[in-house]
Amino acid sequence: GENVEQHPSTLSVQEGDSAVIKCTYSDSASNYFPWYKQELGKGPQLIIDIRSNVGEKKDQRIAVTLNKTAKHFSLHITETQPEDSAVYFCAASTSNDYKLSFGAGTTVTVRA
């Protein structure tokens, strides 16, 4: 089955700096890669996703890049703000299959 590895497990950044989280996946058939943000006491919230037919997607301060050849994808958060502090999860799945394989999560702390 699919194996998704996520790094780093914790990340502390100064407010205004950028944060980058990286994930690798094992199944070359995977073609849908969502990122979730989980705030304390809440369920994971989909913040951005990318499909294998594109290499990059951006939504305001958040961007995701995908390298299919190397089988890795990354989340980039620019101009970080205190409200970006949360646990972030990457995931991978194949088309026609809703099954998501999750990374272990990255706890991001934005220092004021």
Add this chain to the structure above:
Amino acid sequence: EAQVTQNPRYLITVTGKKLTVTCSQNMNHEYMSWYRQDPGLGLRQIYYSMNVEVTDKGDVPEGYKVSRKEKRNFPLILESPSPNQTSLYFCASGGSSYEQYFGPGTRLTVT
């Protein structure tokens, strides 16, 4: 408001006492799923359902049951809970583009 709801949000029970966690979605999604979240392990899929009366095992189905009698509801049943089922549980539903939306979670403690 489009959402996935779960009840109860918190539950403390004893070993062997049957319990049900309810899940409901108002987005008319065909796909629904249950996950458990444990520290350092991320989210692992327990069971999923592609449509009414269609359910299948995920990665960690042992000790759990589900049913899908209506499109909007997907209850998770623990017929004989054990301490190793102490966890944070999430229900999710999926749209036509495969994105999934999660409920707020149910924290279960089995003593």
